[in-house]
Each structure stands twice: as C-alpha cells, then as structure tokens.
Amino acid sequence: MSRIGLVFLCAFLILPAFFADAKKTRLTDNPLYGVTTTSPEAFLGYPLGERLLRHDQINYYLKQIASENPRVSIENTGQSHEARQQLTAVITSSENQAKLDEILAQRQQVKYQGEQQGPMVIWLAYSIHGDESSGAHSALKLSHxxxxxxxxxVKELLNNAVVLITPTQNPDGFDRFSTWANGYAGKVAVSDPNHKEHKQGWPSGRSNHYLADLNRDWLFLRHPESQGRVALFHRWQPHYVGDFHEMGHNQTYFFQPGVPERTHPLTSKANQKITAKLAAYHQAELDDKKQRYFSRQLFDDFFYGKGSTYPDINGAVGVLFEQASARGQQQDSVNGLVTFQEAIDNQYATSISSLKGxxxxxxxxxxYQADFFKNKHQKAIKKKPRQAGLLLSADNDSGxxxxxxxLLSQHKIDYYYLTHTLSQGGLDFAVNNSIFIPNKQAQSSLLEAMFDDRTEYIDPTFYDISxxxxxxxxxxxxxxxxKLELSVLSxxxxxFTPVSFSNDAVALLIDxxxxxxxxxxxxxxxxxILVKFAAKPFSMQVKNxxxxxxAGTLQIPLKQDGHKASELNKLVAQLANKLKVDVIAVNTSAASSGIDLGSPDFELIKPIKPLLISGKGTSTSEVGQLWYYLDNVLGVATTVVDINQLASIKLSDYSHVLLADGRYQTLDERFARKLGQFASEGGVIIAQKGALHWLEKSNLLKNNLRSDRFYKQLFDAEGLTFDEKSAFKAKQAIGGAIxxxxxxxxxxxxxxxxxxxxxxxxxxxxxFSQTNGPFSVAAKYTSKPLLSGYLAQEYQxxxxxxxAIIVxxxxxxxxxxxADNLLFRNIWLGSEKVYANALYFIPALN
Known part of the structure; x- marks a missing residue:
C-alpha cells in the first residue's frame, strides 16, 4: 500500500473515535474555542519592552483583551490626580467570571464571619513607583x-482563584518617566549610566502629581490613587498580594522575607512562615533562569503604609519584590549589563512563582486569613451594651x-459618635468633635497599628519611619x-447647625x-472682604x-467699603455652611474682657501670593507636600518656580517664598541678597530642615544651626568591631520619630x-543652638521629647x-x-496650622 493510502486508512480508523469523544466533550465547551486574544506584541506592533509604554496604552490593552476573552474583566478604581483611569484586570475561569457578584459577596463576609468560601484571591500589583516600569510591562505579558x-x-489556578493584576499604581508618575526615557533613547541603546536616559530630570517618575511616594500612602490615603487601591483591597480581601518594584541598578533581585528582626511586632509569625514557604517558589523560578537574588537583607517588613506590609495587618500575606533597574533600555552595573527586557522577564518569573506558590x-x-479574623468581629453592639475602646477628641475642631x-471608613474600621458630652479624666469630650472606636472589631489589628505608641525595638533600623x-x-x-454604654453612642x-445672622450684628467672629x-x-x-485676626484673647457677651x-480669632467687620452688611451676612453664611464652619455674630464691639473689636490688636490680614521653590536640590516629597497643602487645603493659587529660574523672578510680586528641605547649592550670593531685600521690604521667608543651612550660610538666618557634625560627636564609636558599625550607623539615623x-x-x-x-x-x-539672639523662639522640644518611635538617647x-521653631x-x-516638616506626608493635620499662621498672620506683625 502506498504511503498516501496508509495515511487515509489511519484517518478512517481514528476519526470515529475522535468524534465519539467529541460528543462527550465538545470543542465548543471550551470557552476559549474560537477565541483570538490579542497579544501585547500584536497590539503594540512591536516587541513588548522595545520602548517604554504609556499608561493609556496599558489601559487600552487591558480593555482589548477583556472585550475578547471570557476569562478577563476590568475593575476601575477611579482616577489619578491627572484624571488617568486606574484599571485592574480580573482574570479567572469563565465560570467564575459569571458569578463574580456572588464571589464578591463572599469576600465581603470574610472579616465578619471568619469563613472561607469560594475561590482564593491573588492580587499582583506593579509599578507604584512610576520609574520602576518593568513590573507594568511584565503584567501585560502575564495577563495574556x-x-x-x-x-x-493555569486551568487549575483559574478554577480555584481570582487573579487581580494592576499594572500601574501610579499613572501620572509612570507617564512622566516613560516620556523622559523614551525621549532620550536612541536607535542604538546606550548603557552608560551617565546617559540622560538614565538620569531623570526633577521631579522623577517615582512620585505622583503632587510628588508623593504612593508606596508610603497606604495608611494615610492622602491621594486618590491610594484611596482607590485600598478600596480594591477591601472589596476583594485578597489572600496574597505581590508588590513589584525596582531598586538600584547595581543590585540583583530581592524577594521577602526581609530582615527577620525588623518585622513589625504586630505581624504574626504565621504570616512570616508562609512568606518563607513562598520564597522557595521564587528561588526555584529564578534559579531556573540562573538569575542571582537575595533575601532576608536590606529591606524590612515594618511600616504598614507600604504595599507589601499593609496586607500583613489586614489578613493577607504581602510579599515585596525588587528588581535591579535599567532606568531605560539598558545600563552598565557592577554585576554586568542590566537590560529592561531582562527586568521584565524576572518580574514575570516571580509573578509566575507567586501564582504557583x-x-x-x-x-x-x-x-491564615480565617484565623486572622477569628473572634475579632464585634458582634451586634446591642448584645454588648458596654464596650471598651478609644475615646478621641479634636478640641474645638470637628474638621x-x-x-x-x-480615613477610618476607608480602612473599614468601625467607630461611633457621642450622643452627649462625656467627661473622662477631667476632660470633656464634646458631641461635635469626639468619636469612640471599639477595641473589639474585625479591623482591631489595623486599629492597634494605627495608634501604636511603642518606643522600644529589637533592631532600631528602619527602612522608613519607626x-x-x-x-x-x-x-x-x-x-x-x-468603657461606654450603648446609650451614649450613635x-x-x-x-451641623447652619449659621444665620441678624441685621443688628456689627461683626462676625470665627474660631x-x-x-x-x-x-x-x-x-x-x-x-x-476685609478680615482681621485677634493678636490677644478676649471675651464677648453673646446671647446673655x-x-x-x-488669640487668632478672625473678625469680619460688617461695615466695609464696597460691601453691604446684608450682603456680607449672606455670603459668609453661604461659605460657612458649605464648609461647616461655626461663625458667631456679635452686636457690639465692646468686649466683656480683653481687647475690644476696634482694638489695634486686631490686625488686618492681607491677601497672599506664595512662591514655592522647586527643582534639583530641593526635596521632591516635601515640595510636593507644601504644594498639596497650599493647593488642596488652603485653596491658594501657588506659583511653583524651578530653582534655576529664580534669577529672573521679581520677588516683590509675591508675599511669601517657601523653601522645603533641600541643599540649595546652586543658589548664589546674588540671589541671597535678592531674597534678603525681599524680606526687608515686607516679604516672609518660610524655610524648613535642610533649607535652613543655606539661609545660615547666606546670612539670612541669624541663629546658629546644629547639624550632623555636632550630633555625631555625641555618640561613642570607640572599640566597635567592623560588624557592629552597621548597627551603630542605624542608631545615629533618625528614620522618623514623634x-x-x-x-x-x-x-x-x-x-x-x-x-x-x-x-x-x-x-x-x-x-538650633540654644544661644540667645535677635529672634523669638516660638517652640522648643520638651525636656523629654520622645512620644513614640525610636530616637537614640543621645538625640533625646x-x-x-x-x-524647634524660630521667627x-x-x-x-x-x-x-x-527644624522639622510639620506637614509630614500631609497626614500631620495637628500641626499644619503653623504654615497658615506664617502665611496670614506673620506679615501683619512685622
């Protein structure tokens, strides 16, 4: 028989069996049968990683495959400051996709019933630092x-798990970096670290629109990117979170566990045990690639405001990954050439090991998750009429x-309002500015972490704040x-009681x-509108x-040129009711004690026009925090000027010049004289931390500063072994103490x-030194200044x-x-008023 005849005979014998099997399991039963899912390469028209993607390209790709493939759907967690969508791919079996509402309902009960139902949830999140883009690119490859x-x-995984993939957690910074790197990439790749492709301008793509490090914002939630991200976390309550980053180009690859002694005490040993077991999968995947790596060094697992640690205090296991960064297409390092493609491949490898593990x-x-929430949920409060918890008050400030x-609501922490004023320890807790937070509730671990006050640590070395x-x-x-009774909680x-004013009022007063x-x-x-502030306290008779x-009380006189009293009443009432600010009307200028309303100790407040110095040599994060405060909290039009443009700026056009932490080495004597003249003619300079050194050097600050050299002499390094020097260096650092x-x-x-x-x-x-001089000391550190965190006794x-504050x-x-940043990460609401005072009050008193 010929070869062709033999082939036909075999086909004749095989086909009946094939069709018989097909009747049992039809090809069309496979949800992917006949489906064409666009690959990243086909979508882009070039190999993934050949050039850095923009955020919109990533979003379009996720939408593309979601429209094509029954395994993929999309979650939108809101927009960035610059209105870029934040999308997450939800990937699971088509059967699970059909019942996502049911799965989500099950996930919402995890905290409160302690039961594990439905599929496991794995969340892989990438590129929260916008210039660490290899993770985002690997996320597309993984999604496909x-x-x-x-x-x-893979089929077993998707039948038993929902995989969430968030390629870019910092859309604004991501696009800032990709635009920079692509703009300086040539046809021939340049690996020289000095090439402009690898040396970003100011600000770098690491931070978001307001120059914040979003991987420090998981607890504080000052930014919409973080708010959407944490909402996604609690919506899905994942079991495992992979947090993918890049580090310096001279490193290799890192995955957790971190330094064991630097794990937060509230993170359980069970959590770290699972982290160690997962590490074996990462090791195997990277060993197979012959990629070098390290673990249990350099990085800690302490601050719960980061992507790898927030899960640990919320019932999940978070794991940090760090890849050596090319910061572009390729870059020379001490370990050889680091390429962007290799970085993508490594991030993809540990994404696979995360899923398999x-x-x-x-x-x-x-x-682990069931045990984490076991016995924590506060049962119906009616069944326990007496609760133990935290009683908090913001004196005279409901804001x-x-x-x-x-913030508590975003973190799913239960709290209650008071129904009437309570007294505790000689202090009154008023209804409008106090809350009660029960100790026993589902989020009790996170609650404890948010109000943790410890000052002693096994290893006082901190990657971030202590x-x-x-x-x-x-x-x-x-x-x-x-302990409070149910009857006082709501x-x-x-x-808020809306304000309104009678026609006989002569002035309006605002606390x-x-x-x-x-x-x-x-x-x-x-x-x-003319507004004054009281330089001294006083008393007035109001409603008998x-x-x-x-002191600081605002007065709005109702007799003003260009404004009718009735119109002022109406306008102030509208604004006050919108902002929920209490305003008190008085019908006399006579004080019952202290200064009268017509006193010269009521100072006129002038409109402000601040100038904020930015650029290379200034602290990116602290410039951003000042900008955020001025723009979002005060609502002031703020001129942000690059440090290199200051020579051409007419400072007399501005009321204030603000200098964040930084070195300011590029500023010369000519600008120092210009800034000194600005202050002499009525301008106000507001400077903090490192900027004070430049002011002192330029003779713009008369008080003497104390810096590293002074403080380091307080520490005794004599007799230290080489191995002990690392711990000694950590002791000399101030990572962040209250x-x-x-x-x-x-x-x-x-x-x-x-x-x-x-x-x-x-x-x-x-x-500052403690010498006397022609200045006023507005604040000092107390005799025993440490309230919380780690600070070496020598510093204390x-x-x-x-x-600490000098004018x-x-x-x-x-x-x-x-001396310090009183806006720290825009969460330090208790001290931010100092900047408002410097802006509105200080000019009037000089």
Whole structure:
C-alpha cells in the first residue's frame, strides 16, 4: 500500500473515535474555542519592552483583551490626580467570571464571619513607583498568558482563584518617566549610566502629581490613587498580594522575607512562615533562569503604609519584590549589563512563582486569613451594651475628627459618635468633635497599628519611619480602654447647625482652631472682604452669655467699603455652611474682657501670593507636600518656580517664598541678597530642615544651626568591631520619630493650636543652638521629647529644651525657620496650622 493510502486508512480508523469523544466533550465547551486574544506584541506592533509604554496604552490593552476573552474583566478604581483611569484586570475561569457578584459577596463576609468560601484571591500589583516600569510591562505579558494558556496548572489556578493584576499604581508618575526615557533613547541603546536616559530630570517618575511616594500612602490615603487601591483591597480581601518594584541598578533581585528582626511586632509569625514557604517558589523560578537574588537583607517588613506590609495587618500575606533597574533600555552595573527586557522577564518569573506558590499553599493562606479574623468581629453592639475602646477628641475642631472618620471608613474600621458630652479624666469630650472606636472589631489589628505608641525595638533600623501614631498626627486627645454604654453612642454623625445672622450684628467672629477656617479665610480674601485676626484673647457677651475667644480669632467687620452688611451676612453664611464652619455674630464691639473689636490688636490680614521653590536640590516629597497643602487645603493659587529660574523672578510680586528641605547649592550670593531685600521690604521667608543651612550660610538666618557634625560627636564609636558599625550607623539615623514641642501660645505662629504642646514627626538630624539672639523662639522640644518611635538617647538629651521653631524679624518682613516638616506626608493635620499662621498672620506683625 502506498504511503498516501496508509495515511487515509489511519484517518478512517481514528476519526470515529475522535468524534465519539467529541460528543462527550465538545470543542465548543471550551470557552476559549474560537477565541483570538490579542497579544501585547500584536497590539503594540512591536516587541513588548522595545520602548517604554504609556499608561493609556496599558489601559487600552487591558480593555482589548477583556472585550475578547471570557476569562478577563476590568475593575476601575477611579482616577489619578491627572484624571488617568486606574484599571485592574480580573482574570479567572469563565465560570467564575459569571458569578463574580456572588464571589464578591463572599469576600465581603470574610472579616465578619471568619469563613472561607469560594475561590482564593491573588492580587499582583506593579509599578507604584512610576520609574520602576518593568513590573507594568511584565503584567501585560502575564495577563495574556493567563487569558490564553491551556496548561494544566493555569486551568487549575483559574478554577480555584481570582487573579487581580494592576499594572500601574501610579499613572501620572509612570507617564512622566516613560516620556523622559523614551525621549532620550536612541536607535542604538546606550548603557552608560551617565546617559540622560538614565538620569531623570526633577521631579522623577517615582512620585505622583503632587510628588508623593504612593508606596508610603497606604495608611494615610492622602491621594486618590491610594484611596482607590485600598478600596480594591477591601472589596476583594485578597489572600496574597505581590508588590513589584525596582531598586538600584547595581543590585540583583530581592524577594521577602526581609530582615527577620525588623518585622513589625504586630505581624504574626504565621504570616512570616508562609512568606518563607513562598520564597522557595521564587528561588526555584529564578534559579531556573540562573538569575542571582537575595533575601532576608536590606529591606524590612515594618511600616504598614507600604504595599507589601499593609496586607500583613489586614489578613493577607504581602510579599515585596525588587528588581535591579535599567532606568531605560539598558545600563552598565557592577554585576554586568542590566537590560529592561531582562527586568521584565524576572518580574514575570516571580509573578509566575507567586501564582504557583499561592496555589500550592492555598489551604494555608485561607486558614491564615480565617484565623486572622477569628473572634475579632464585634458582634451586634446591642448584645454588648458596654464596650471598651478609644475615646478621641479634636478640641474645638470637628474638621480633624471628620478627616479621621473618613480615613477610618476607608480602612473599614468601625467607630461611633457621642450622643452627649462625656467627661473622662477631667476632660470633656464634646458631641461635635469626639468619636469612640471599639477595641473589639474585625479591623482591631489595623486599629492597634494605627495608634501604636511603642518606643522600644529589637533592631532600631528602619527602612522608613519607626512610628505613625494617628493620635499625634491629628493632634488628638486620647483615652484608651474607656468603657461606654450603648446609650451614649450613635452611628449617625452630629448635625451641623447652619449659621444665620441678624441685621443688628456689627461683626462676625470665627474660631481659628477650626480646620476649615483656613479655607474660609482664603475664599473671603479672594472676594476682597476685609478680615482681621485677634493678636490677644478676649471675651464677648453673646446671647446673655460670656464667651471666650482665643488669640487668632478672625473678625469680619460688617461695615466695609464696597460691601453691604446684608450682603456680607449672606455670603459668609453661604461659605460657612458649605464648609461647616461655626461663625458667631456679635452686636457690639465692646468686649466683656480683653481687647475690644476696634482694638489695634486686631490686625488686618492681607491677601497672599506664595512662591514655592522647586527643582534639583530641593526635596521632591516635601515640595510636593507644601504644594498639596497650599493647593488642596488652603485653596491658594501657588506659583511653583524651578530653582534655576529664580534669577529672573521679581520677588516683590509675591508675599511669601517657601523653601522645603533641600541643599540649595546652586543658589548664589546674588540671589541671597535678592531674597534678603525681599524680606526687608515686607516679604516672609518660610524655610524648613535642610533649607535652613543655606539661609545660615547666606546670612539670612541669624541663629546658629546644629547639624550632623555636632550630633555625631555625641555618640561613642570607640572599640566597635567592623560588624557592629552597621548597627551603630542605624542608631545615629533618625528614620522618623514623634517628638513633643512646648509652644509659646502667645506667639502668632502658634495661633489655632490647642494648648502649649504639639507632637511633630522628626526625620532629619538638624536643630538650633540654644544661644540667645535677635529672634523669638516660638517652640522648643520638651525636656523629654520622645512620644513614640525610636530616637537614640543621645538625640533625646541633645534636643531637650532646644529651639524647634524660630521667627526672626527682618525690618518689615520675617524669616520663619522650622527644624522639622510639620506637614509630614500631609497626614500631620495637628500641626499644619503653623504654615497658615506664617502665611496670614506673620506679615501683619512685622
């Protein structure tokens, strides 16, 4: 028989059996039968990684495969500051896709019932730092593989798990970097680290629109990208979270566990045990590629505001990955050539090992999560009429309490309002500015972490800050383990009483301690309404009662040129009711004690026009925090100027010049003289941290500073072995500790702050000398300044009773010198009023 005849005979014998099997399992039963899912290469028209993608290209690709493939759907978690969509691919079997609502409903019960139902949830999140783009590119490759693969392990995975893939967590920074790197990439790849492709301009793509490091914002949620990300976390309550980053180009590859002694004490050993088991899968995958790596070094697992640690305090297991970065297409390193394509491949490899490891350890991950929430959920409060918890108050300011409750809600932490004023330990907790947070609830672990006050640590080495206690950040009064009856608690917030004013009022008074009073003031100034502030306290009779008004109280006289009293009444009422600011009308200028309303101690507030210095040599994050505060909190049109353009700027056009932390080495004597003249003619310089060194060097700051050299002599390094020097260096660092300041309440820079104590976060070795001079010390560190976190005893003793905030007069103007960043990550709401005072009050008093 011929060869052709033999082939036909075999086909004749085989086909019946094939069709018989097909009747049992039809090809059309496979949801991927006949489906064509576009690959990244086909979508782009060039190989993935040949050039850096933009965020919109990534989003379009996710939408493309979601429209083509039954395994893929899309979650939209909102927009970035620059209105870029934040998309996550939801990849699972078509059967699971058909019942996602049911699966989500099951996930919502995890915290409250402790039961594990439905598929496991794995979340792989990439490129939260926009210039660490290899992760985002590997995410596209992974998405296509999961959507199309028929491998046995992949099908098992998608039948038993939902995989969430978020390629870019920082859309604005991601596009900033890709535009830079692509713009300086030639046809011939340049590996020289000095090439402009590898040397980003200021700011780099690491940060978001307001120059914030979003991988430090998981707890604080100051930015919409973070808010959407945390909402996604709690919507899905994942079992495992992979957090993919890049590090310096001279490194290799890192995956957790991190340094064991630097794991936060609230993270359980069970969590770290699973992390170690998962590491075996990463090792195997990278060993197969002959890729070098390290673990248990350099990186910690401490601060819960990061992507790899936030899951650990929320019932999941988070794992950090760090890939050596090419910061472009390729770059020479001590380990050889680092290429972007290799980085993509490594991130893809550990994405695969994450999926395989999580699948293999599914029962352990589910058991860990069930145990994490076991016995934590607060049962129906009616069944337990007496609850123990935290009682908090923001004295005279409902704004900070509202900001706290918003944050607690985003983290799914239960809280209650008071139905009437309570007294605890000699302090009153009023209805409109106090809340109660039960200890026993599903999110009790996160609650404990957010108000943790420890000052002792096994290893005082921190990759980031050592403390973040929200009591101090928000400037709150706190009582722990207070037991309250159900009758004094409510889930309904107290109603704001709308303000209205009678025609016989002569002035309107606003308590400056209210957070929203700053925004109200700015809006009044923008409408050319005359506003004054009280330089001294006073009392007025209102509705037959004497009311005390603190220094800093705002006065709006109702007799003003160009404004009718009735129109002013109406306008102020509208703004006050919109912003929920209490305003009190008075029908006399006579005080019952203290200064009258017509007193010269009521100072006129002038409109402000601030200039914020930015650019190379300034701290990206702190410039961003000042910008965020001015723009979002005060609502002030802020001119941000690059440091290299200052020579051509007419400073007299501005009321204030703000200098964040930085080195300012490019500023010369000519600009120093120009800035000095600006202050002498009535301008105000507001400077903090490193900027103070330049001011001192330029003779713009009369007080002497203490810096690294002074403080390092306090430490005894004699007799240390080589191995001990690393720990000694960590002891000399100030990673971030909360210290207490003693205020001069009579100083205008402190108006609106409660009492004479102020918690601040210190993270730089800098201070003022204790010598006398032609300046006023507005605040000092207390005799025992450490409130929370780690600070070497040598620093505690040296900072004790030394100045922290100084105001120096300059003829008609002033220099406000601040040793610390009182806006820290825009979460330090308790001290941000200092900047408002420097902007609105200091000019009037010089």
């Amino acid at each position: 593989m999961l959507a199309t693969s028929e491998e046995k392990w 999580a699948l293999a350890l599914r029962s352990e991950l589910e058991e 900070r309490i509202n900001a706290l409750t918003t 403390t973040w206690n929200l009591q101090h950040a928000f400037g709150l009064t706190l009582r722990r383990n207070v 889930q309904t917030p107290p109603a 400056w301690r209210q957070s929203q009073a700053t925004l109200l003031l700015q809006q009044l100034l923008e409408q050319d 009662k004497d009311l005390d008004f603190v 210290l207490e300041l003693k205020l001069d309440p009579s100083h205008p820079i402190n108006f609106g702050l409660n009492g004479d104590r102020l918690p601040i976060l210190k993270n730089k070795v800098i201070g 003793s040296s900072f004790s009773n030394s100045p 120096e007069s300059r003829n008609k103007g002033a220099v406000v010198a601040i």
